[in-house]
Amino acid sequence: MSGRRVLVTGATGYIGGRLAPRLVEAGHEVRALARDPGRLRDASWADAVEVVAGDLEVAADVRRAVEGIDVVFHLVHAMAAGGDFAKAELAQARNVAAAAKQAGVRRIVYLSGLHPEGEHLSKHLASRVAVGEALLASGVPTIVLEAGIVIGSGSASFEMIRHLTEVLPYMPAPRWVRNFVQPIAVRDVLHYLVEAASLPDDVHGAFDVGGPDVLRYGQTMNGYAVEAGLPQRPIAPLPVLTPWLASQWVNLVTPVPRAIAIPLIGSLLHDCVVEERRIDAVIPPPEGGLTGYRDAVRLALVRERAGDIESSWRSASAAGAPADPLPSDPDWSGSTVFEDARERTTTASTDAVWRVIEAIGGERGWYSVPLLWSIRGLADRLVGGVGLRRGRRDPVSLREGDTVDWWRVERIDRGRMLRLRAEMKVPGRAWIEFSVEPVAGVAAADGTAGSGAARSHYRQRAVFLPSGLAGRLYWWSLVPAHHVIFELMAGRIVAAAEAEGAQDEGPEVEGPDVEGPR
Incomplete structure (x- = not known):
C-alpha cells in the first residue's frame, strides 16, 4: 500500500x-x-x-x-x-x-x-x-x-x-x-x-x-x-x-x-x-x-x-506547560524579579566556551560546589521534585525540551545562548542563562588574536520570579550561597574553556592549571 x-x-x-x-x-x-x-x-x-x-x-x-x-x-x-x-x-x-x-x-x-x-x-x-x-x-x-x-x-x-x-x-x-x-x-x-x-x-x-x-x-x-x-x-x-x-x-x-x-x-x-x-x-x-x-x-x-x-x-515536561517568557525579557510586564548576573572576558574562543556551556550538568556537574548542589537536589526529591538524578539525554549535545538535571532547555541558540528553566520545587519560577559572543573585532572562532588577547565574552545570569512572601524569603536566604555558587561557576566555566581551547591549538600551547568540572 x-x-x-x-x-x-x-x-x-x-x-x-x-x-x-x-x-x-x-x-x-x-x-x-x-x-x-x-x-x-x-x-x-x-x-x-x-x-x-x-x-x-x-x-x-x-x-x-x-x-x-x-x-x-x-x-x-x-x-x-x-x-x-x-x-x-x-x-x-x-x-x-x-x-x-x-x-x-x-x-x-x-x-x-x-x-x-x-x-x-x-x-x-x-x-x-x-x-x-x-x-x-x-x-x-x-x-x-x-x-x-x-x-x-x-x-x-x-x-x-x-x-x-x-x-x-x-x-x-x-x-x-x-x-x-x-x-x-x-x-x-x-x-x-x-x-x-x-x-x-x-x-x-x-x-x-x-x-x-x-x-x-x-x-x-x-x-x-x-x-x-x-x-x-x-x-x-x-x-x-x-x-x-x-x-x-x-x-x-x-x-x-x-x-x-x-x-x-x-x-x-x-x-x-x-x-x-x-x-x-x-x-x-x-x-x-x-x-x-x-x-x-x-x-x-x-x-x-x-x-x-x-x-x-x-x-515530557514536568509542568506540562509551554515555555514561559523570561521575566527580564523586554516583553515581560511582571512584578518583582531577582537576578544574579556574572560576566567574564576570556582568551578562549567562542567555540571553546560554547562547548563547555552545552555540556554542563549531568556527569560533568555545575562547575561550582558539588556538595551544595547535592544537598539541594536531595531536598528537592524529599518534597517530590525531580532532583538531580535525571541527568542528560546526551553528554555533549542539547536540544530544546531536553532535561539537564532539574533544569529543562527552554531555548538554545547553538553557539551563542542556552536558557534553562528550573523544574525543582521552588516558591516561584527560576531560569539560568549562559551566553557567549566574540569580543568586538575578533572573529567567533578564528585564531587571529594574539596569545593572551581577549577573544570572547561570557555572560551568565540566574533569574527568579518569586511567588508571594515565601518566594522573596527563599531568594534572600540564598543570596550568600548564590554569591559563592555563581561566582565559582562563571570562573570555572571560563577556565575550563581556556584549557579546552589550549588543547585545540596543539600540544605546544600550555593550558592553565584548572580543576575539573564539578
Whole structure:
C-alpha cells in the first residue's frame, strides 16, 4: 500500500519521538503537532516532517492539524501532569475524535495501557482506558494498542527497574512485586504502531500487545541484574508499603520523580498480562519474533552505554506547560524579579566556551560546589521534585525540551545562548542563562588574536520570579550561597574553556592549571 499522510501528536515524547522517523522510513508523509515546535527543531528527523504548532485542547488547532490527513497517531499522555489530568486527556481525545471525523480521517491509532478487566484501576490507567473508548466511539476506524511496561533506552519503566536494582543490595518492596507483568520492547511497540498506519479501514477495536515473557515484577529486577552483571537481589514483599509510599521510595532512589512514579506504580497494582492475541491476525509479529525481556534489557544497555538515546521520558515536561517568557525579557510586564548576573572576558574562543556551556550538568556537574548542589537536589526529591538524578539525554549535545538535571532547555541558540528553566520545587519560577559572543573585532572562532588577547565574552545570569512572601524569603536566604555558587561557576566555566581551547591549538600551547568540572 502506498504511503499515507500521517499526523503524530506527542512527537516530543518518548514514543512519538521514535515513531515519527520510522513512519518517514516506511514511506509516509508525516506531520507533527506540538505546542512548542521549537522543541523539535534539533531532532535529527525534523527536516523530513512537517511541524505545526497547536494545542490539543483548542478545537480549532486540532481541526487545522488534521486537514488532509489519513491517519492520526494520538500519543499524548499526562504522565506527570497535575490537577484534573483525566478531564484534560478526555477533552483532548474528544477534540481529536471530532476533528478526525469531520476531516474524513481514515484511521486513528492510540497507545494505551495493558489492564485487567473488571478491576478498579488507578486514575492514570483509568484515564487511558477512557481516552481509548472515546476514540473508538469517534465513528472513525480506530485501533487501540494496549501495552504493558515498555523496555528501552530512555523509558521510564526501564530506568525505574534499573535504578531500583543497582542502588539497593536488598530490596524491601510492596506486595505488587509478586504481580505478573508482560514487558514489551520499545522496538516491538514501534513495529505495531508503524504497521497500524497501513491497516485496512475495517479494522477497529482494542488489542493487547506484549512481549513473549510473563514475569513477576520482582523477576524483572533480577533479570536486569543478570544482564548488567550484578548479583541478584533478595526481595522481601512488605504489606504496609502502599502505592503512595512506594512512589516516595522510587522518587528518592531513582531518577524517576514522584509525579511519574505514581502512574507507573499504579499500573503494577494488578496482574497486567496479555489476555488475548487477536493482534496476531491483524498485525503479525516482527520478523524474527518478539523480543524477550532480557534481550530488550541488553539492547537498552548497549544503546545507553553508546550514548545513543533517541528519546527519553525526560522529554515530557514536568509542568506540562509551554515555555514561559523570561521575566527580564523586554516583553515581560511582571512584578518583582531577582537576578544574579556574572560576566567574564576570556582568551578562549567562542567555540571553546560554547562547548563547555552545552555540556554542563549531568556527569560533568555545575562547575561550582558539588556538595551544595547535592544537598539541594536531595531536598528537592524529599518534597517530590525531580532532583538531580535525571541527568542528560546526551553528554555533549542539547536540544530544546531536553532535561539537564532539574533544569529543562527552554531555548538554545547553538553557539551563542542556552536558557534553562528550573523544574525543582521552588516558591516561584527560576531560569539560568549562559551566553557567549566574540569580543568586538575578533572573529567567533578564528585564531587571529594574539596569545593572551581577549577573544570572547561570557555572560551568565540566574533569574527568579518569586511567588508571594515565601518566594522573596527563599531568594534572600540564598543570596550568600548564590554569591559563592555563581561566582565559582562563571570562573570555572571560563577556565575550563581556556584549557579546552589550549588543547585545540596543539600540544605546544600550555593550558592553565584548572580543576575539573564539578
